Amino acid sequence: xxxxxxxxxxxxxxxxxxxxxxxxxxxxxxxxxxxxxxxxxxxxxxxxxxxxxxxxxxxxxxxxxxxxxxxxxxxxxxxxxxxxxxxxxxxxxxxxxxxxxxxxxxxxxxxxxxxxxxxxxxxxxxxxxxxxxxxxxxxxxxxxxxxxxxxxxxxxxxxxxxxxxxxxxxxxxxxxxxxxxxxxxxxxxxxxxxxxxxxxxxxxxxxxxxxxxxxxxxxxxxxxxxxxxxxxxxxxxxxxxxxxxxxxxxxxxxxxxxxxxxxxxxxxxxxxxxxxxxxxxxxxxxxxxxxxxxxxxxxxxxxxxxxxxxxxxxxxxxxxxxxxxxxxxxxxxxxxxxxxxxxxxxxxxxxxxxxx
Amino acid sequence: xxxxxxxxxxxxxxxxxxxxxxxxxxxxxxxxxxxxxxxxxxxxxxxxxxxxxxxxxxxxxxxxxxxxxxxxxxxxxxxxxxxxxxxxxxxxxxxxxxxxxxxxxxxxxxxxxxxxxxxxxxxxxxxxxxxxxxxxxxxxxxxxxxxxxxxxxxxxxxxxxxxxxxxxxxxxxxxxxxxxxxxxxxxxxxxxxxxxxxxxxxxxxxxxxxxxxxxxxxxxxxxxxxxxxxxxxxxxxxxxxxxxxxxxxxxxxxxxxxxxxxxxxxxxxxxxxxxxxxxxxxxxxxxxxxxxxxxxxxxxxxxxxxxxxxxxxxxxxxxxxxxxxxxxxxxxxxxxxxxxxxxxxxxxxxxxxxxxxxxxxxxxxxxxxxxxxxxxxxxxxxxxxxxxxxxxxxxxxxxxxxxxxxxxxxxxxxxxxxxxxxxxxxxxxxxxxxxxxxxxxxxxxxxxxxxxxxxxxxxxxxxxxxxxxxxxxxxxx
Amino acid sequence: xxxxxxxxxxxxxxxxxxxxxxxxxxxxxxxxxxxxxxxxxxxxxxxxxxxxxxxxxxxxxxxxxxxxxxxxxxxxxxxxxxx
Numbered sequence: 001x002x003x004x005x006x007x008x009x010x011x012x013x014x015x016x017x018x019x020x021x022x023x024x025x026x027x028x029x030x031x032x033x034x035x036x037x038x039x040x041x042x043x044x045x046x047x048x049x050x051x052x053x054x055x056x057x058x059x060x061x062x063x064x065x066x067x068x069x070x071x072x073x074x075x076x077x078x079x080x081x082x083x084x085x086x087x088x089x090x091x092x093x094x095x096x097x098x099x100x101x102x103x104x105x106x107x108x109x110x111x112x113x114x115x116x117x118x119x120x121x122x123x124x125x126x127x128x129x130x131x132x133x134x135x136x137x138x139x140x141x142x143x144x145x146x147x148x149x150x151x152x153x154x155x156x157x158x159x160x161x162x163x164x165x166x167x168x169x170x171x172x173x174x175x176x177x178x179x180x181x182x183x184x185x186x187x188x189x190x191x192x193x194x195x196x197x198x199x200x201x202x203x204x205x206x207x208x209x210x211x212x213x214x215x216x217x218x219x220x221x222x223x224x225x226x227x228x229x230x231x232x233x234x235x236x237x238x239x240x241x242x243x244x245x246x247x248x249x250x251x252x253x254x255x256x257x258x259x260x261x262x263x264x265x266x267x268x269x270x271x272x273x274x275x276x277x278x279x280x281x282x283x284x285x286x287x288x289x290x291x292x293x294x295x296x297x298x299x300x301x302x303x304x305x306x307x308x309x310x311x312x313x314x315x316x317x318x319x320x321x322x323x324x325x326x327x328x329x330x331x332x333x334x335x336x337x338x339x340x341x342x343x344x345x346x347x348x349x350x351x352x353x354x355x356x
Numbered sequence: 357x358x359x360x361x362x363x364x365x366x367x368x369x370x371x372x373x374x375x376x377x378x379x380x381x382x383x384x385x386x387x388x389x390x391x392x393x394x395x396x397x398x399x400x401x402x403x404x405x406x407x408x409x410x411x412x413x414x415x416x417x418x419x420x421x422x423x424x425x426x427x428x429x430x431x432x433x434x435x436x437x438x439x440x441x442x443x444x445x446x447x448x449x450x451x452x453x454x455x456x457x458x459x460x461x462x463x464x465x466x467x468x469x470x471x472x473x474x475x476x477x478x479x480x481x482x483x484x485x486x487x488x489x490x491x492x493x494x495x496x497x498x499x500x501x502x503x504x505x506x507x508x509x510x511x512x513x514x515x516x517x518x519x520x521x522x523x524x525x526x527x528x529x530x531x532x533x534x535x536x537x538x539x540x541x542x543x544x545x546x547x548x549x550x551x552x553x554x555x556x557x558x559x560x561x562x563x564x565x566x567x568x569x570x571x572x573x574x575x576x577x578x579x580x581x582x583x584x585x586x587x588x589x590x591x592x593x594x595x596x597x598x599x600x601x602x603x604x605x606x607x608x609x610x611x612x613x614x615x616x617x618x619x620x621x622x623x624x625x626x627x628x629x630x631x632x633x634x635x636x637x638x639x640x641x642x643x644x645x646x647x648x649x650x651x652x653x654x655x656x657x658x659x660x661x662x663x664x665x666x667x668x669x670x671x672x673x674x675x676x677x678x679x680x681x682x683x684x685x686x687x688x689x690x691x692x693x694x695x696x697x698x699x700x701x702x703x704x705x706x707x708x709x710x711x712x713x714x715x716x717x718x719x720x721x722x723x724x725x726x727x728x729x730x731x732x733x734x735x736x737x738x739x740x741x742x743x744x745x746x747x748x749x750x751x752x753x754x755x756x757x758x759x760x761x762x763x764x765x766x767x768x769x770x771x772x773x774x775x776x777x778x779x780x781x782x783x784x785x786x787x788x789x790x791x792x793x794x795x796x797x798x799x800x801x802x803x804x805x806x807x808x809x810x811x812x813x814x815x816x817x818x819x820x821x822x823x824x825x826x827x828x829x830x831x832x833x
Numbered sequence: 834x835x836x837x838x839x840x841x842x843x844x845x846x847x848x849x850x851x852x853x854x855x856x857x858x859x860x861x862x863x864x865x866x867x868x869x870x871x872x873x874x875x876x877x878x879x880x881x882x883x884x885x886x887x888x889x890x891x892x893x894x895x896x897x898x899x900x901x902x903x904x905x906x907x908x909x910x911x912x913x914x915x916x
Binding site for chain 1: 379406407408416417418420421424425428678679680681812815816818820822823824825826827
Binding site: 358360361362363364366388391392393394414422423427748755781 | 858891892898899900902910913
């Protein structure tokens, strides 16, 4: 699971024939020419401002003729794919890697076409902003997709602020195929609300989680390890291990140096390569009651050996980079490495990187 | 705001509070007094809510969370997948405390017949479970290698995953046993009372026989390692003070676990030591005191390096306190339904709910059989047993701070008191468990790094100084 | 013989009887005198301090009260598993 791929790679179209409705297709033919990458599309050949190797046969592309754009929605060589449904959000988390903007992408018909092209058993990430702001359209779409493609699973990243008792009607039928990725940053309302910049968010979140628990839903609980959550980690772990045991697993995440987190890096980042103890305590508390845990965005060598099996290669391939010294590491193939965006911050980043 | 049911007990460091879902915290008399009348400050309500002791309304988040934890504590696996088989009651040793009332090696009529074997295999075939743990007890089961071989071969075919434990005194080490051990899901469990001289006195009755046993054990350990060979002591009341010595002997053998187990009041042990067994409370207090001393010794040894040893009682208690579904150990769970996930099939083909239950039948004390291979389950008797194995409704247990983690041992009460309706407070089982849980909670509450290191090792298997539980002290001042 | 007199608020009166029965069963030689009209109860027991005797009594009263008052929620919880 884990691997959360971001999202849209968009390519300018240099030449194409006709301006018609947007269309989705799987890339079959392509040739590299002097003018760019020439690909076959349902509307005939299109030349893109792209480099060889940037696209692959089997990638699923959306062609928007009016905007003169081709967008890659899904990678051919991955079993997990993500759709960015909206950039709008009702929370304003102080470390958001993708700060909210009022942009929505409600291409439900195109998404349906794209999903129909996916290989059997694929996982589709549904991300935002807050996807449930589009609940009215999203829910019928999800139910329809599940009807057509019962083999697909969905990973919905949501703040669970928009769930009512009546939502049981669609949550229950989807409980086997829908994994909820839900963020929680503190074990108390005051601290959590401050971090997400929304009063009452914690209380609302609890009632949302309550509903999911009662529906038997699968939940990935996500918490970010950073200065504002650091001193509260043990209290958070206490809360999770007592009140949220129904979750599938608890993911503790290092920061991605993008958006607000990139801007306020110095005030947010905690160097867990030097100070891991509070994270270890949280992991040990979860282990004591048999709540599964995972570590996202932690380079493997920065995690003490007893907890290294929790590390996921969660940074998606195309955003993943390694440091020069990583060349010596024997465990690089199972390490998530570093975000591409980490480069600008590396002097204020992990101080202890030791090839394994 | 509403309080969930809760219990409390005064420990040396303060008042311990717990609830039926297994949550706990420590505070003092002042908070207790206020909780008893529901006269609490908003900060106290908030603390209690977070700690799992209160909710705003039935149906809210904290109520459902409590309900879920309570359910986890009570959910008993409902698939029979743990079976103890007694293919023979004959034994080639005569231990002074033999609890199963073995019969002599040459005596006839105490083995499974061909018919019993056929019925047993067919019984296994009809189990719903696709996994099985099968433990061979005796008597001395390796007197019937032929039966063991046939049963194991059958199960290897029948089940997706199976484990076999052969419980033997290792007076002999037949080649056929070694060949059986070549299958890596076959384990061996034997008795080792500690220092050789103690083992000779209790079990083999001669230094030569003990040396022979020890040679067998050494050979097995060398061939298969401590992962496949387990051993445990039985400790007689006169030897309680020797527990640290017994632990040292186990360390010398290089083993990573020990089950400190006092001789129970079954079989020959009843006749051996009637006077020492008579005063249950005093004997239980002696055992708890000896256990505490022994565990301090074991904790110290573990911090000094060398092979780490875990003690089984402590691991089980910690698992009952912390883990979500540690409901497999029949001695420490409630409710404790008979024949639900575990069952014993005796040498005569009769079913019993546990090993101890057949021991009582063996001395003609009381017939706790719950059916047989030939006739199936005796549902009426099972229901009777079950109603008496629930501490949730037992008068002596309802106020107990350890109720969520504990069980009821009706069979031990029967053995020692000849009846089950005695107040539990003075009984061996209750008194020992109270003492042992007091020991555990004093350690948990004590915040001592050596204790923390050992407790984590006993709970999770790896020893670490990382705290594994949050703050649970509430200071009402 | 230790003797203490305890003043008991009316809200606890219904829990006195079960608490006394339990104390009587647990501590040998325990005795009590009939409650006076001012709500005062006299307790006696050998080999205890007055503080301990009075604490033991109050703990039993608390236990009875807690058990009784949380019984509906306990029953609702267990019933919810059965359904």
